Amino acid sequence: MSEHDESFAYRNFDTILRQVMAELNVTRMVTDYRIKADPDAPYFLISLRLGRARSSIKVSDMAIVEPAQDGGKITITDENWAPALLTRLWQEYGRDAVEQLTRFELIVHGANADVLEDMELDPGEELRSKVLDAVWRIFPEGFKVRHNLVDDQVMTILGTEHDMEDEWVRIAEELHEEMHHERKEDD
Amino acid sequence: MYEVLMFDGGVYKINELYELIEDVGGFVIQKTQVQVQITVTLAIPEEERPVIEAKTVELGGKLIDVPLAGTEIAVVAPTLGRHHMPHPTCDIAEQLRRAGAITVVMGLARGKGRRTAQISADEKAVIEEYDAAIFVLGNFKDCILEHKVKLFEDLEVPVVVVCGPEVGSLPSCEGLVCGVGRKVERMRREEEIHKLEEVSAQVEKVVRQKRQELDEDPLFVHPAEIKDRIAELEAVQQSLRPAPIVLHLDGLRVKIPYDEWKDQIADVEVYGRRLGDIAEITDSRLGGSTLIRIKTRAEVESR
Numbered sequence: 004m005s006e007h008d009e010s011f012a013y014r015n016f017d018t019i020l021r022q023v024m025a026e027l028n029v030t031r032m033v034t035d036y037r038i039k040a041d042p043d044a045p046y047f048l049i050s051l052r053l054g055r056a057r058s059s060i061k062v063s064d065m066a067i068v069e070p071a072q073d074g075g076k077i078t079i080t081d082e083n084w085a086p087a088l089l090t091r092l093w094q095e096y097g098r099d100a101v102e103q104l105t106r107f108e109l110i111v112h113g114a115n116a117d118v119l120e121d122m123e124l125d126p127g128e129e130l131r132s133k134v135l136d137a138v139w140r141i142f143p144e145g146f147k148v149r150h151n152l153v154d155d156q157v158m159t160i161l162g163t164e165h166d167m168e169d170e171w172v173r174i175a176e177e178l179h180e181e182m183h184h185e186r187k188e189d190d
Numbered sequence: 191m192y193e194v195l196m197f198d199g200g201v202y203k204i205n206e207l208y209e210l211i212e213d214v215g216g217f218v219i220q221k222t223q224v225q226v227q228i229t230v231t232l233a234i235p236e237e238e239r240p241v242i243e244a245k246t247v248e249l250g251g252k253l254i255d256v257p258l259a260g261t262e263i264a265v266v267a268p269t270l271g272r273h274h275m276p277h278p279t280c281d282i283a284e285q286l287r288r289a290g291a292i293t294v295v296m297g298l299a300r301g302k303g304r305r306t307a308q309i310s311a312d313e314k315a316v317i318e319e320y321d322a323a324i325f326v327l328g329n330f331k332d333c334i335l336e337h338k339v340k341l342f343e344d345l346e347v348p349v350v351v352v353c354g355p356e357v358g359s360l361p362s363c364e365g366l367v368c369g370v371g372r373k374v375e376r377m378r379r380e381e382e383i384h385k386l387e388e389v390s391a392q393v394e395k396v397v398r399q400k401r402q403e404l405d406e407d408p409l410f411v412h413p414a415e416i417k418d419r420i421a422e423l424e425a426v427q428q429s430l431r432p433a434p435i436v437l438h439l440d441g442l443r444v445k446i447p448y449d450e451w452k453d454q455i456a457d458v459e460v461y462g463r464r465l466g467d468i469a470e471i472t473d474s475r476l477g478g479s480t481l482i483r484i485k486t487r488a489e490v491e492s493r
Contacts, residue, residue: 006332007331007355009355011329011331011356011369012329012330012355012371016329016372019374042304045304045305045333140272140273143302144269144271144273144274145304164305165305
């Protein structure tokens with residue numbers, strides 16, 4: 004470990020991670036995070052516990068779909084999914100076909116209500132890439148050699164300047180595992 | 191020793207101020223007129239300040255201290271990546287501009303990382319063209335103390351280091367400001383503004399020291415005196431660059447190509463002598479510029 008007191012660095016990384024996550028609008032996506040670094044080694048390790056499972060969701064699970072005159076009417080029940088739903092509908096049917104009546108009500112012209120109900124959304128990918136963007140923004144610039152441990156719940160990224168050492172990978176794996184266990188305790 | 195001040199007022203009877211500046215042995219460095227308002231950056235012997243203050247009151251203007259006027263300062267970050275830019279590098283540069291300096295922000299080509307951080311001979315030569323350099327470093331004490339100090343250890347210009355952790359002291363630098371570190375937003379909180387003022391104060395200190403050193407073996411002429419004569423050159427008048435002539439503590443940077451204009455610049459007459467005889471005229475590392483370093487009175491007279 005470094006012989007110097009690196010408390011300033013930890014405080015500062017904590018602040019900039021919070022600010023970057025707020026800027027990218029992913030604060031709610033990350034329920035916990037840890038940063039470990041040893042500038043003497045050198046390695047930099049960041050582990051984030053993600054707030055929501057990355058599995059896809061059916062439209063029928065987050066909205067009520069009814070047949071309308073020339074298409075389907077969607078009433079959103081879980082607003083968290085609204086941006087992802089709207090993006091998907093625009094991709095599928097085009098902007099002109101999607102009419103927003105209110106914040107929660109949409110009419111999709113020319114769409115079959117059954118097809119709309121079965122449509123699956125996976126905003127996880129987009130959100131995950133935003134979280135990764137936040138990580139790249141704070142990760143020390145010169146630490147290009149990286150080792151990633153990513154699953155649905157925890158994202159751990161380890162970086163160094165030259166050769167990656169097994170010991171640091173082991174530390175990363177331990178931290179990754181620890182973040183999983185803490186999740187279970189929280190649950 | 192000269193003191194640099196800025197007059198801010200109206201144009202009415204402004205010629206009286208110019209005459210007074212000349213009478214006390216001072217120079218006008220820059221004039222910026224907007225309709226009937228004018229700001230004049232001037233350099234006067236420091237003991238003559240009361241006379242200029244009295245005249246300023248008489249003309250209904252105000253006198254502002256611009257301690258860094260007449261200097262060009264490089265603010266250096268390890269890279270131009272978003273890890274180091276734009277904050278706080280740009281905030282520091284802006285703070286120095288408010289104190290009257292002309293600032294240049296530069297990032298090193300291979301300054302990132304820890305052991306891999308390095309500075310090339312070319313980059314050092316570029317930095318040495320300026321009056322002082324500020325190195326804006328990061329968060330890890332180990333990284334700064336063990337590796338980043340190598341970036342500025344051979345530089346001949348005064349260096350001020352701005353970094354995050356409290357490091358006490360650093361070798362090879364004339365000024366040190368701790369407690370800044372990496373930022374992802376502008377420095378606008380009260381304590382951050384105090385830090386910027388601290389950086390500015392440190393730069394003022396090193397510039398003052400350099401001025402005192404120059405005063406021990408004074409220059410043959412003050413750079414501001416040459417500025418007026420060079421400004422008459424056709425290429426300078428036609429230059430579209432925002433500040434075609436920039437004053438340094440011991441010379442000037444003229445933003446016209448050296449190869450084309452070196453002879454005309456050398457032939458400029460200053461107090462009955464050729465500029466080429468009283469100054470070293472060289473090509474700048476930054477393309478399209480010419481550097482003039484004025485020789486000291488002793489150097490000129492010993493020839």
